[in-house]
Amino acid sequence: MSTHPNQMSKKNPLDLGTVIDALYAGEINFSITVLWDGGMMVKLGDELNGFLVEQECRNAFEAAEFLDAAARQHFPESSYVLGREDWKQRTDPSEERHKNN
Numbered sequence: 590m591s592t593h594p595n596q597m598s599k600k601n602p603l604d605l606g607t608v609i610d611a612l613y614a615g616e617i618n619f620s621i622t623v624l625w626d627g628g629m630m631v632k633l634g635d636e637l638n639g640f641l642v643e644q645e646c647r648n649a650f651e652a653a654e655f656l657d658a659a660a661r662q663h664f665p666e667s668s669y670v671l672g673r674e675d676w677k678q679r680t681d682p683s684e685e686r687h688k689n690n
Contacts (some may be wrong), residue, residue: 605649609656613682614668615669616641617633618635619656620636627645628645628648628651629645629648629649631646632653633656633660641663642663
C-alpha cells in the first residue's frame, strides 16, 4: 500500500507512482510525456479543459515534486491536498446537517 503524499516527509522523497495514484484518486487530471532525449514533459490538467501549468522534468523525482506542488497550488481544497477524510467532511452535505442539529 502506498503512502499518500501528505504523509511523506522531506526525508522521504516523493515517489512518482504514489503521486500518480493520489492524483487519480483525487480526480485531478495530468499528463506525462516521456521524451527519450529530453526527460519528461509534465502537465497538470487535460486537453479537453486545458492545462494549468507544465514543466520539463529530468527524472521521475522532479516530475513527482512538480505535480505535487502544482496540485497543491491549483487544487488546495481537493482530496489530494486535504486527504480523503478531511475532504469528505468538507464536502459531505450530511455532515453540515449533523452540525446544525
